[in-house]
Amino acid sequence: MSAPATRAHLPRSRRRRPMRTLAKHAAAIVASAFALFPLLYVLSAALNPTGTLTGSNELFKSVGLDSFTRLVTSDQYPFLTWFKNSLIIGLTTAALSVFLGALAAYAFSRMRFVGRRPGLLGLVLVQMFPQLLAVVAIFILLTEIGEIFPAIGLNTHAGLISVYLGAALGVNTYLMYGFFNTVPKELDEAAMIDGAGHARVFFTIILRLVTPILAVVALLSFIATFNDFVIASVVLIDADQQTLAVGLYRMVSNPNYADWSAFAAGAVLAAIPVVALFLFLQRYIVGGLTAGAVK
CATH class of the missing domain: 1.10.3720.10 (MetI-like)
Incomplete structure:
Protein backbone atom coordinates (compact mmCIF):
# COMPACT_ATOMS: atom_id res chain seq x y z
CA MET A 1 0.00 0.00 0.00
CA SER A 2 1.26 3.50 -0.78
CA ALA A 3 1.95 5.92 2.05
CA PRO A 4 -0.69 8.59 2.64
CA ALA A 5 -0.09 11.74 0.63
CA THR A 6 1.41 14.66 2.51
CA ARG A 7 0.06 18.21 2.27
CA ALA A 8 2.78 19.11 -0.23
CA HIS A 9 1.64 16.34 -2.57
CA LEU A 10 -2.06 17.28 -2.39
CA PRO A 11 -3.62 19.01 -5.40
CA ARG A 12 -3.63 22.79 -5.22
CA SER A 13 -7.46 22.90 -5.17
CA ARG A 14 -7.56 20.66 -2.09
CA ARG A 15 -4.90 22.73 -0.31
CA ARG A 16 -6.93 25.89 -0.88
CA ARG A 17 -10.19 24.37 0.35
CA PRO A 18 -9.63 25.15 4.08
CA MET A 19 -8.82 28.78 3.25
CA ARG A 20 -11.97 29.10 1.18
CA THR A 21 -14.04 27.61 4.00
CA LEU A 22 -12.47 30.02 6.49
CA ALA A 23 -13.15 32.98 4.20
CA LYS A 24 -16.81 31.95 3.78
CA HIS A 25 -17.25 31.62 7.54
CA ALA A 26 -15.64 35.01 8.13
CA ALA A 27 -17.89 36.65 5.54
CA ALA A 28 -20.95 35.00 7.10
CA ILE A 29 -19.97 36.26 10.56
CA VAL A 30 -19.47 39.83 9.29
CA ALA A 31 -22.80 39.78 7.42
CA SER A 32 -24.62 38.39 10.49
CA ALA A 33 -23.11 41.05 12.75
CA PHE A 34 -24.05 43.77 10.23
CA ALA A 35 -27.65 42.49 10.14
CA LEU A 36 -28.06 41.88 13.88
CA PHE A 37 -26.57 45.13 15.19
CA PRO A 38 -29.63 47.32 14.33
CA LEU A 39 -31.88 44.76 16.00
CA LEU A 40 -29.74 44.74 19.13
CA TYR A 41 -29.67 48.55 19.15
CA VAL A 42 -33.48 48.78 18.96
CA LEU A 43 -33.86 46.17 21.70
CA SER A 44 -31.36 48.05 23.87
CA ALA A 45 -33.26 51.30 23.33
CA ALA A 46 -36.55 49.58 24.16
CA LEU A 47 -35.12 48.36 27.48
CA ASN A 48 -33.71 51.79 28.32
CA PRO A 49 -35.93 53.11 31.16
CA THR A 50 -34.94 56.77 30.67
CA GLY A 51 -37.17 57.31 27.63
CA THR A 52 -34.40 58.83 25.50
CA LEU A 53 -31.68 57.60 23.18
CA THR A 54 -28.97 59.21 25.30
CA GLY A 55 -26.42 56.60 26.23
CA SER A 56 -27.91 53.99 23.91
CA ASN A 57 -24.58 53.68 22.12
CA GLU A 58 -23.58 51.46 25.04
CA LEU A 59 -25.81 48.47 24.47
CA PHE A 60 -27.87 47.30 27.46
CA LYS A 61 -26.20 49.76 29.83
CA SER A 62 -29.47 50.01 31.76
CA VAL A 63 -32.24 47.46 31.47
CA GLY A 64 -35.87 47.77 32.49
CA LEU A 65 -39.44 47.26 31.31
CA ASP A 66 -40.59 50.81 32.00
CA SER A 67 -40.87 51.59 28.27
CA PHE A 68 -43.20 48.66 27.66
CA THR A 69 -45.29 49.64 30.68
CA ARG A 70 -45.64 53.24 29.51
CA LEU A 71 -46.52 52.04 26.02
CA VAL A 72 -49.32 49.72 27.11
CA THR A 73 -50.82 51.89 29.85
CA SER A 74 -50.58 55.27 28.09
CA ASP A 75 -53.83 57.24 27.89
Missing part, protein backbone atom coordinates in the same frame (compact mmCIF):
# COMPACT_ATOMS: atom_id res chain seq x y z
CA GLN A 76 -52.50 59.51 25.16
CA TYR A 77 -51.48 56.76 22.72
CA PRO A 78 -53.85 53.74 22.34
CA PHE A 79 -51.11 51.27 21.47
CA LEU A 80 -53.25 48.16 22.01
CA THR A 81 -55.92 49.55 19.70
CA TRP A 82 -53.32 50.26 17.01
CA PHE A 83 -51.91 46.77 17.43
CA LYS A 84 -55.37 45.20 17.12
CA ASN A 85 -56.17 47.28 14.03
CA SER A 86 -52.94 46.24 12.33
CA LEU A 87 -53.58 42.57 13.06
CA ILE A 88 -57.14 42.71 11.74
CA ILE A 89 -56.16 44.59 8.58
CA GLY A 90 -53.04 42.48 7.97
CA LEU A 91 -54.65 39.08 8.47
CA THR A 92 -57.78 39.99 6.51
CA THR A 93 -55.77 41.38 3.62
CA ALA A 94 -53.47 38.35 3.57
CA ALA A 95 -56.37 35.88 3.54
CA LEU A 96 -58.32 37.71 0.85
CA SER A 97 -55.20 38.30 -1.25
CA VAL A 98 -54.42 34.59 -1.26
CA PHE A 99 -57.98 33.60 -2.09
CA LEU A 100 -58.61 36.15 -4.84
CA GLY A 101 -55.13 35.74 -6.29
CA ALA A 102 -55.50 31.97 -6.40
CA LEU A 103 -58.86 32.24 -8.17
CA ALA A 104 -57.44 34.61 -10.78
CA ALA A 105 -54.27 32.55 -11.24
CA TYR A 106 -56.29 29.36 -11.73
CA ALA A 107 -58.45 31.05 -14.36
CA PHE A 108 -55.41 32.35 -16.28
CA SER A 109 -53.57 29.04 -15.98
CA ARG A 110 -56.31 26.54 -16.76
CA MET A 111 -58.92 28.36 -18.82
CA ARG A 112 -58.74 29.84 -22.31
CA PHE A 113 -60.85 32.94 -22.87
CA VAL A 114 -60.85 36.15 -24.88
CA GLY A 115 -58.46 38.71 -23.41
CA ARG A 116 -56.37 36.21 -21.46
CA ARG A 117 -52.97 37.28 -22.80
CA PRO A 118 -53.74 41.04 -22.70
CA GLY A 119 -54.95 40.52 -19.14
CA LEU A 120 -51.68 38.92 -18.09
CA LEU A 121 -49.74 41.68 -19.82
CA GLY A 122 -51.87 44.28 -18.08
CA LEU A 123 -51.11 42.77 -14.68
CA VAL A 124 -47.40 43.15 -15.35
CA LEU A 125 -47.67 46.70 -16.70
CA VAL A 126 -49.72 47.92 -13.75
CA GLN A 127 -46.97 46.87 -11.34
CA MET A 128 -44.51 49.18 -13.10
CA PHE A 129 -46.15 52.26 -11.57
CA PRO A 130 -45.40 52.98 -7.88
CA GLN A 131 -48.28 53.07 -5.46
CA LEU A 132 -47.43 56.63 -4.40
CA LEU A 133 -48.71 57.90 -7.74
CA ALA A 134 -52.22 56.84 -6.78
CA VAL A 135 -52.35 58.40 -3.30
CA VAL A 136 -54.36 61.44 -4.38
CA ALA A 137 -56.68 59.34 -6.52
CA ILE A 138 -57.21 56.89 -3.65
CA PHE A 139 -58.09 59.71 -1.25
CA ILE A 140 -60.60 61.29 -3.65
CA LEU A 141 -62.08 57.91 -4.63
CA LEU A 142 -62.64 56.80 -1.03
CA THR A 143 -64.10 60.20 -0.17
CA GLU A 144 -66.66 59.93 -2.98
CA ILE A 145 -67.42 56.27 -2.20
CA GLY A 146 -67.91 57.12 1.48
CA GLU A 147 -70.74 59.47 0.63
CA ILE A 148 -72.65 56.54 -0.89
CA PHE A 149 -71.30 53.57 1.10
CA PRO A 150 -69.85 54.89 4.36
CA ALA A 151 -68.71 51.41 5.44
CA ILE A 152 -65.99 51.29 2.77
CA GLY A 153 -65.17 54.97 2.53
CA LEU A 154 -62.45 57.14 3.99
CA ASN A 155 -61.34 56.46 7.58
CA THR A 156 -62.57 52.85 7.55
CA HIS A 157 -60.70 49.58 7.78
CA ALA A 158 -62.78 48.08 4.98
CA GLY A 159 -61.78 50.90 2.65
CA LEU A 160 -58.08 50.46 3.48
CA ILE A 161 -58.34 46.69 2.95
CA SER A 162 -59.96 47.29 -0.44
CA VAL A 163 -57.05 49.53 -1.45
CA TYR A 164 -54.53 46.91 -0.35
CA LEU A 165 -56.35 44.17 -2.25
CA GLY A 166 -56.43 46.20 -5.44
CA ALA A 167 -52.73 47.01 -5.17
CA ALA A 168 -51.58 43.46 -4.43
CA LEU A 169 -53.90 41.49 -6.70
CA GLY A 170 -51.79 41.96 -9.82
CA VAL A 171 -48.41 40.84 -8.50
CA ASN A 172 -49.93 38.03 -6.42
CA THR A 173 -51.85 36.70 -9.41
CA TYR A 174 -48.75 36.74 -11.58
CA LEU A 175 -46.68 34.94 -8.93
CA MET A 176 -49.33 32.26 -8.48
CA TYR A 177 -49.89 31.94 -12.22
CA GLY A 178 -46.31 30.79 -12.75
CA PHE A 179 -46.59 28.26 -9.93
CA PHE A 180 -49.97 26.96 -11.11
CA ASN A 181 -48.43 26.24 -14.51
CA THR A 182 -46.05 23.75 -12.89
CA VAL A 183 -48.97 21.57 -11.74
CA PRO A 184 -49.59 18.87 -14.37
CA LYS A 185 -52.83 19.42 -16.21
CA GLU A 186 -53.31 15.65 -16.35
CA LEU A 187 -54.48 15.84 -12.74
CA ASP A 188 -57.29 18.19 -13.75
CA GLU A 189 -58.25 16.03 -16.71
CA ALA A 190 -58.34 12.88 -14.59
CA ALA A 191 -60.60 14.56 -12.04
CA MET A 192 -62.90 15.95 -14.73
CA ILE A 193 -63.24 12.50 -16.26
CA ASP A 194 -64.61 11.38 -12.90
CA GLY A 195 -67.16 14.19 -13.03
CA ALA A 196 -65.42 16.95 -11.10
CA GLY A 197 -65.93 20.55 -12.17
CA HIS A 198 -63.54 23.47 -12.04
CA ALA A 199 -64.60 24.41 -8.51
CA ARG A 200 -63.99 20.92 -7.14
CA VAL A 201 -60.66 20.60 -8.94
CA PHE A 202 -59.57 23.99 -7.60
CA PHE A 203 -60.52 23.44 -3.95
CA THR A 204 -59.70 19.73 -3.57
CA ILE A 205 -56.66 19.25 -5.81
CA ILE A 206 -54.95 22.45 -6.94
CA LEU A 207 -54.92 24.29 -3.61
CA ARG A 208 -53.23 21.35 -1.89
CA LEU A 209 -50.47 21.22 -4.49
CA VAL A 210 -49.73 24.95 -4.50
CA THR A 211 -49.54 25.38 -0.73
CA PRO A 212 -45.95 26.75 -0.82
CA ILE A 213 -46.82 29.71 -3.05
CA LEU A 214 -49.97 30.38 -1.03
CA ALA A 215 -47.87 30.58 2.13
CA VAL A 216 -45.36 32.92 0.46
CA VAL A 217 -48.09 35.24 -0.83
CA ALA A 218 -49.83 35.27 2.56
CA LEU A 219 -46.59 36.13 4.34
CA LEU A 220 -45.62 38.89 1.89
CA SER A 221 -49.12 40.39 1.95
CA PHE A 222 -49.22 40.41 5.74
CA ILE A 223 -45.77 42.01 6.05
CA ALA A 224 -46.56 44.66 3.44
CA THR A 225 -49.89 45.68 5.00
CA PHE A 226 -48.75 45.38 8.61
CA ASN A 227 -45.79 47.71 8.00
CA ASP A 228 -47.43 50.10 5.54
CA PHE A 229 -47.36 53.75 6.53
CA VAL A 230 -48.08 55.96 3.50
CA ILE A 231 -51.46 54.60 2.40
CA ALA A 232 -52.65 53.97 5.95
CA SER A 233 -51.77 57.52 7.02
CA VAL A 234 -53.82 58.90 4.11
CA VAL A 235 -56.89 56.68 4.50
CA LEU A 236 -57.14 56.47 8.31
CA ILE A 237 -57.68 59.76 10.12
CA ASP A 238 -59.02 59.07 13.62
CA ALA A 239 -56.55 57.84 16.24
CA ASP A 240 -58.67 54.84 17.18
CA GLN A 241 -58.79 53.73 13.54
CA GLN A 242 -55.09 54.05 12.77
CA THR A 243 -52.64 51.20 12.41
CA LEU A 244 -49.48 50.51 14.37
CA ALA A 245 -47.10 52.10 11.87
CA VAL A 246 -49.07 55.35 11.81
CA GLY A 247 -49.53 55.38 15.57
CA LEU A 248 -45.85 54.85 16.31
CA TYR A 249 -45.00 57.71 13.99
CA ARG A 250 -47.34 59.96 15.95
CA MET A 251 -45.44 59.14 19.13
CA VAL A 252 -42.22 60.68 17.78
CA SER A 253 -43.62 63.25 15.33
CA ASN A 254 -42.99 66.01 17.87
CA PRO A 255 -39.26 65.89 18.73
CA ASN A 256 -39.81 67.92 21.92
CA TYR A 257 -42.05 65.25 23.46
CA ALA A 258 -40.82 62.12 21.69
CA ASP A 259 -40.58 58.99 23.83
CA TRP A 260 -37.98 57.07 21.86
CA SER A 261 -37.78 54.18 24.30
CA ALA A 262 -41.52 53.58 24.03
CA PHE A 263 -41.21 53.88 20.24
CA ALA A 264 -38.47 51.23 20.23
CA ALA A 265 -40.58 49.04 22.51
CA GLY A 266 -43.47 49.33 20.07
CA ALA A 267 -41.17 48.38 17.20
CA VAL A 268 -40.05 45.28 19.10
CA LEU A 269 -43.66 44.26 19.79
CA ALA A 270 -44.60 44.93 16.17
CA ALA A 271 -42.02 42.40 15.00
CA ILE A 272 -43.59 39.57 17.02
CA PRO A 273 -46.59 38.86 14.71
CA VAL A 274 -44.38 38.84 11.62
CA VAL A 275 -41.90 36.43 13.17
CA ALA A 276 -44.70 34.23 14.52
CA LEU A 277 -46.41 34.03 11.12
CA PHE A 278 -43.12 33.23 9.41
CA LEU A 279 -42.42 30.40 11.86
CA PHE A 280 -45.96 29.08 11.39
CA LEU A 281 -45.73 29.10 7.59
CA GLN A 282 -42.13 27.95 7.39
CA ARG A 283 -42.96 24.29 6.89
CA TYR A 284 -45.24 25.22 4.00
CA ILE A 285 -42.69 27.55 2.43
CA VAL A 286 -39.92 24.95 2.42
CA GLY A 287 -42.30 22.22 1.26
CA GLY A 288 -42.03 21.37 -2.40
CA LEU A 289 -44.62 20.59 -5.02
CA THR A 290 -43.67 16.92 -5.13
CA ALA A 291 -44.16 16.48 -1.41
CA GLY A 292 -47.60 18.03 -1.68
CA ALA A 293 -48.56 15.71 -4.55
CA VAL A 294 -47.40 12.64 -2.65
CA LYS A 295 -49.47 13.61 0.36
Whole structure:
Protein backbone atom coordinates (compact mmCIF):
# COMPACT_ATOMS: atom_id res chain seq x y z
CA MET A 1 0.00 0.00 0.00
CA SER A 2 1.26 3.50 -0.78
CA ALA A 3 1.95 5.92 2.05
CA PRO A 4 -0.69 8.59 2.64
CA ALA A 5 -0.09 11.74 0.63
CA THR A 6 1.41 14.66 2.51
CA ARG A 7 0.06 18.21 2.27
CA ALA A 8 2.78 19.11 -0.23
CA HIS A 9 1.64 16.34 -2.57
CA LEU A 10 -2.06 17.28 -2.39
CA PRO A 11 -3.62 19.01 -5.40
CA ARG A 12 -3.63 22.79 -5.22
CA SER A 13 -7.46 22.90 -5.17
CA ARG A 14 -7.56 20.66 -2.09
CA ARG A 15 -4.90 22.73 -0.31
CA ARG A 16 -6.93 25.89 -0.88
CA ARG A 17 -10.19 24.37 0.35
CA PRO A 18 -9.63 25.15 4.08
CA MET A 19 -8.82 28.78 3.25
CA ARG A 20 -11.97 29.10 1.18
CA THR A 21 -14.04 27.61 4.00
CA LEU A 22 -12.47 30.02 6.49
CA ALA A 23 -13.15 32.98 4.20
CA LYS A 24 -16.81 31.95 3.78
CA HIS A 25 -17.25 31.62 7.54
CA ALA A 26 -15.64 35.01 8.13
CA ALA A 27 -17.89 36.65 5.54
CA ALA A 28 -20.95 35.00 7.10
CA ILE A 29 -19.97 36.26 10.56
CA VAL A 30 -19.47 39.83 9.29
CA ALA A 31 -22.80 39.78 7.42
CA SER A 32 -24.62 38.39 10.49
CA ALA A 33 -23.11 41.05 12.75
CA PHE A 34 -24.05 43.77 10.23
CA ALA A 35 -27.65 42.49 10.14
CA LEU A 36 -28.06 41.88 13.88
CA PHE A 37 -26.57 45.13 15.19
CA PRO A 38 -29.63 47.32 14.33
CA LEU A 39 -31.88 44.76 16.00
CA LEU A 40 -29.74 44.74 19.13
CA TYR A 41 -29.67 48.55 19.15
CA VAL A 42 -33.48 48.78 18.96
CA LEU A 43 -33.86 46.17 21.70
CA SER A 44 -31.36 48.05 23.87
CA ALA A 45 -33.26 51.30 23.33
CA ALA A 46 -36.55 49.58 24.16
CA LEU A 47 -35.12 48.36 27.48
CA ASN A 48 -33.71 51.79 28.32
CA PRO A 49 -35.93 53.11 31.16
CA THR A 50 -34.94 56.77 30.67
CA GLY A 51 -37.17 57.31 27.63
CA THR A 52 -34.40 58.83 25.50
CA LEU A 53 -31.68 57.60 23.18
CA THR A 54 -28.97 59.21 25.30
CA GLY A 55 -26.42 56.60 26.23
CA SER A 56 -27.91 53.99 23.91
CA ASN A 57 -24.58 53.68 22.12
CA GLU A 58 -23.58 51.46 25.04
CA LEU A 59 -25.81 48.47 24.47
CA PHE A 60 -27.87 47.30 27.46
CA LYS A 61 -26.20 49.76 29.83
CA SER A 62 -29.47 50.01 31.76
CA VAL A 63 -32.24 47.46 31.47
CA GLY A 64 -35.87 47.77 32.49
CA LEU A 65 -39.44 47.26 31.31
CA ASP A 66 -40.59 50.81 32.00
CA SER A 67 -40.87 51.59 28.27
CA PHE A 68 -43.20 48.66 27.66
CA THR A 69 -45.29 49.64 30.68
CA ARG A 70 -45.64 53.24 29.51
CA LEU A 71 -46.52 52.04 26.02
CA VAL A 72 -49.32 49.72 27.11
CA THR A 73 -50.82 51.89 29.85
CA SER A 74 -50.58 55.27 28.09
CA ASP A 75 -53.83 57.24 27.89
CA GLN A 76 -52.50 59.51 25.16
CA TYR A 77 -51.48 56.76 22.72
CA PRO A 78 -53.85 53.74 22.34
CA PHE A 79 -51.11 51.27 21.47
CA LEU A 80 -53.25 48.16 22.01
CA THR A 81 -55.92 49.55 19.70
CA TRP A 82 -53.32 50.26 17.01
CA PHE A 83 -51.91 46.77 17.43
CA LYS A 84 -55.37 45.20 17.12
CA ASN A 85 -56.17 47.28 14.03
CA SER A 86 -52.94 46.24 12.33
CA LEU A 87 -53.58 42.57 13.06
CA ILE A 88 -57.14 42.71 11.74
CA ILE A 89 -56.16 44.59 8.58
CA GLY A 90 -53.04 42.48 7.97
CA LEU A 91 -54.65 39.08 8.47
CA THR A 92 -57.78 39.99 6.51
CA THR A 93 -55.77 41.38 3.62
CA ALA A 94 -53.47 38.35 3.57
CA ALA A 95 -56.37 35.88 3.54
CA LEU A 96 -58.32 37.71 0.85
CA SER A 97 -55.20 38.30 -1.25
CA VAL A 98 -54.42 34.59 -1.26
CA PHE A 99 -57.98 33.60 -2.09
CA LEU A 100 -58.61 36.15 -4.84
CA GLY A 101 -55.13 35.74 -6.29
CA ALA A 102 -55.50 31.97 -6.40
CA LEU A 103 -58.86 32.24 -8.17
CA ALA A 104 -57.44 34.61 -10.78
CA ALA A 105 -54.27 32.55 -11.24
CA TYR A 106 -56.29 29.36 -11.73
CA ALA A 107 -58.45 31.05 -14.36
CA PHE A 108 -55.41 32.35 -16.28
CA SER A 109 -53.57 29.04 -15.98
CA ARG A 110 -56.31 26.54 -16.76
CA MET A 111 -58.92 28.36 -18.82
CA ARG A 112 -58.74 29.84 -22.31
CA PHE A 113 -60.85 32.94 -22.87
CA VAL A 114 -60.85 36.15 -24.88
CA GLY A 115 -58.46 38.71 -23.41
CA ARG A 116 -56.37 36.21 -21.46
CA ARG A 117 -52.97 37.28 -22.80
CA PRO A 118 -53.74 41.04 -22.70
CA GLY A 119 -54.95 40.52 -19.14
CA LEU A 120 -51.68 38.92 -18.09
CA LEU A 121 -49.74 41.68 -19.82
CA GLY A 122 -51.87 44.28 -18.08
CA LEU A 123 -51.11 42.77 -14.68
CA VAL A 124 -47.40 43.15 -15.35
CA LEU A 125 -47.67 46.70 -16.70
CA VAL A 126 -49.72 47.92 -13.75
CA GLN A 127 -46.97 46.87 -11.34
CA MET A 128 -44.51 49.18 -13.10
CA PHE A 129 -46.15 52.26 -11.57
CA PRO A 130 -45.40 52.98 -7.88
CA GLN A 131 -48.28 53.07 -5.46
CA LEU A 132 -47.43 56.63 -4.40
CA LEU A 133 -48.71 57.90 -7.74
CA ALA A 134 -52.22 56.84 -6.78
CA VAL A 135 -52.35 58.40 -3.30
CA VAL A 136 -54.36 61.44 -4.38
CA ALA A 137 -56.68 59.34 -6.52
CA ILE A 138 -57.21 56.89 -3.65
CA PHE A 139 -58.09 59.71 -1.25
CA ILE A 140 -60.60 61.29 -3.65
CA LEU A 141 -62.08 57.91 -4.63
CA LEU A 142 -62.64 56.80 -1.03
CA THR A 143 -64.10 60.20 -0.17
CA GLU A 144 -66.66 59.93 -2.98
CA ILE A 145 -67.42 56.27 -2.20
CA GLY A 146 -67.91 57.12 1.48
CA GLU A 147 -70.74 59.47 0.63
CA ILE A 148 -72.65 56.54 -0.89
CA PHE A 149 -71.30 53.57 1.10
CA PRO A 150 -69.85 54.89 4.36
CA ALA A 151 -68.71 51.41 5.44
CA ILE A 152 -65.99 51.29 2.77
CA GLY A 153 -65.17 54.97 2.53
CA LEU A 154 -62.45 57.14 3.99
CA ASN A 155 -61.34 56.46 7.58
CA THR A 156 -62.57 52.85 7.55
CA HIS A 157 -60.70 49.58 7.78
CA ALA A 158 -62.78 48.08 4.98
CA GLY A 159 -61.78 50.90 2.65
CA LEU A 160 -58.08 50.46 3.48
CA ILE A 161 -58.34 46.69 2.95
CA SER A 162 -59.96 47.29 -0.44
CA VAL A 163 -57.05 49.53 -1.45
CA TYR A 164 -54.53 46.91 -0.35
CA LEU A 165 -56.35 44.17 -2.25
CA GLY A 166 -56.43 46.20 -5.44
CA ALA A 167 -52.73 47.01 -5.17
CA ALA A 168 -51.58 43.46 -4.43
CA LEU A 169 -53.90 41.49 -6.70
CA GLY A 170 -51.79 41.96 -9.82
CA VAL A 171 -48.41 40.84 -8.50
CA ASN A 172 -49.93 38.03 -6.42
CA THR A 173 -51.85 36.70 -9.41
CA TYR A 174 -48.75 36.74 -11.58
CA LEU A 175 -46.68 34.94 -8.93
CA MET A 176 -49.33 32.26 -8.48
CA TYR A 177 -49.89 31.94 -12.22
CA GLY A 178 -46.31 30.79 -12.75
CA PHE A 179 -46.59 28.26 -9.93
CA PHE A 180 -49.97 26.96 -11.11
CA ASN A 181 -48.43 26.24 -14.51
CA THR A 182 -46.05 23.75 -12.89
CA VAL A 183 -48.97 21.57 -11.74
CA PRO A 184 -49.59 18.87 -14.37
CA LYS A 185 -52.83 19.42 -16.21
CA GLU A 186 -53.31 15.65 -16.35
CA LEU A 187 -54.48 15.84 -12.74
CA ASP A 188 -57.29 18.19 -13.75
CA GLU A 189 -58.25 16.03 -16.71
CA ALA A 190 -58.34 12.88 -14.59
CA ALA A 191 -60.60 14.56 -12.04
CA MET A 192 -62.90 15.95 -14.73
CA ILE A 193 -63.24 12.50 -16.26
CA ASP A 194 -64.61 11.38 -12.90
CA GLY A 195 -67.16 14.19 -13.03
CA ALA A 196 -65.42 16.95 -11.10
CA GLY A 197 -65.93 20.55 -12.17
CA HIS A 198 -63.54 23.47 -12.04
CA ALA A 199 -64.60 24.41 -8.51
CA ARG A 200 -63.99 20.92 -7.14
CA VAL A 201 -60.66 20.60 -8.94
CA PHE A 202 -59.57 23.99 -7.60
CA PHE A 203 -60.52 23.44 -3.95
CA THR A 204 -59.70 19.73 -3.57
CA ILE A 205 -56.66 19.25 -5.81
CA ILE A 206 -54.95 22.45 -6.94
CA LEU A 207 -54.92 24.29 -3.61
CA ARG A 208 -53.23 21.35 -1.89
CA LEU A 209 -50.47 21.22 -4.49
CA VAL A 210 -49.73 24.95 -4.50
CA THR A 211 -49.54 25.38 -0.73
CA PRO A 212 -45.95 26.75 -0.82
CA ILE A 213 -46.82 29.71 -3.05
CA LEU A 214 -49.97 30.38 -1.03
CA ALA A 215 -47.87 30.58 2.13
CA VAL A 216 -45.36 32.92 0.46
CA VAL A 217 -48.09 35.24 -0.83
CA ALA A 218 -49.83 35.27 2.56
CA LEU A 219 -46.59 36.13 4.34
CA LEU A 220 -45.62 38.89 1.89
CA SER A 221 -49.12 40.39 1.95
CA PHE A 222 -49.22 40.41 5.74
CA ILE A 223 -45.77 42.01 6.05
CA ALA A 224 -46.56 44.66 3.44
CA THR A 225 -49.89 45.68 5.00
CA PHE A 226 -48.75 45.38 8.61
CA ASN A 227 -45.79 47.71 8.00
CA ASP A 228 -47.43 50.10 5.54
CA PHE A 229 -47.36 53.75 6.53
CA VAL A 230 -48.08 55.96 3.50
CA ILE A 231 -51.46 54.60 2.40
CA ALA A 232 -52.65 53.97 5.95
CA SER A 233 -51.77 57.52 7.02
CA VAL A 234 -53.82 58.90 4.11
CA VAL A 235 -56.89 56.68 4.50
CA LEU A 236 -57.14 56.47 8.31
CA ILE A 237 -57.68 59.76 10.12
CA ASP A 238 -59.02 59.07 13.62
CA ALA A 239 -56.55 57.84 16.24
CA ASP A 240 -58.67 54.84 17.18
CA GLN A 241 -58.79 53.73 13.54
CA GLN A 242 -55.09 54.05 12.77
CA THR A 243 -52.64 51.20 12.41
CA LEU A 244 -49.48 50.51 14.37
CA ALA A 245 -47.10 52.10 11.87
CA VAL A 246 -49.07 55.35 11.81
CA GLY A 247 -49.53 55.38 15.57
CA LEU A 248 -45.85 54.85 16.31
CA TYR A 249 -45.00 57.71 13.99
CA ARG A 250 -47.34 59.96 15.95
CA MET A 251 -45.44 59.14 19.13
CA VAL A 252 -42.22 60.68 17.78
CA SER A 253 -43.62 63.25 15.33
CA ASN A 254 -42.99 66.01 17.87
CA PRO A 255 -39.26 65.89 18.73
CA ASN A 256 -39.81 67.92 21.92
CA TYR A 257 -42.05 65.25 23.46
CA ALA A 258 -40.82 62.12 21.69
CA ASP A 259 -40.58 58.99 23.83
CA TRP A 260 -37.98 57.07 21.86
CA SER A 261 -37.78 54.18 24.30
CA ALA A 262 -41.52 53.58 24.03
CA PHE A 263 -41.21 53.88 20.24
CA ALA A 264 -38.47 51.23 20.23
CA ALA A 265 -40.58 49.04 22.51
CA GLY A 266 -43.47 49.33 20.07
CA ALA A 267 -41.17 48.38 17.20
CA VAL A 268 -40.05 45.28 19.10
CA LEU A 269 -43.66 44.26 19.79
CA ALA A 270 -44.60 44.93 16.17
CA ALA A 271 -42.02 42.40 15.00
CA ILE A 272 -43.59 39.57 17.02
CA PRO A 273 -46.59 38.86 14.71
CA VAL A 274 -44.38 38.84 11.62
CA VAL A 275 -41.90 36.43 13.17
CA ALA A 276 -44.70 34.23 14.52
CA LEU A 277 -46.41 34.03 11.12
CA PHE A 278 -43.12 33.23 9.41
CA LEU A 279 -42.42 30.40 11.86
CA PHE A 280 -45.96 29.08 11.39
CA LEU A 281 -45.73 29.10 7.59
CA GLN A 282 -42.13 27.95 7.39
CA ARG A 283 -42.96 24.29 6.89
CA TYR A 284 -45.24 25.22 4.00
CA ILE A 285 -42.69 27.55 2.43
CA VAL A 286 -39.92 24.95 2.42
CA GLY A 287 -42.30 22.22 1.26
CA GLY A 288 -42.03 21.37 -2.40
CA LEU A 289 -44.62 20.59 -5.02
CA THR A 290 -43.67 16.92 -5.13
CA ALA A 291 -44.16 16.48 -1.41
CA GLY A 292 -47.60 18.03 -1.68
CA ALA A 293 -48.56 15.71 -4.55
CA VAL A 294 -47.40 12.64 -2.65
CA LYS A 295 -49.47 13.61 0.36
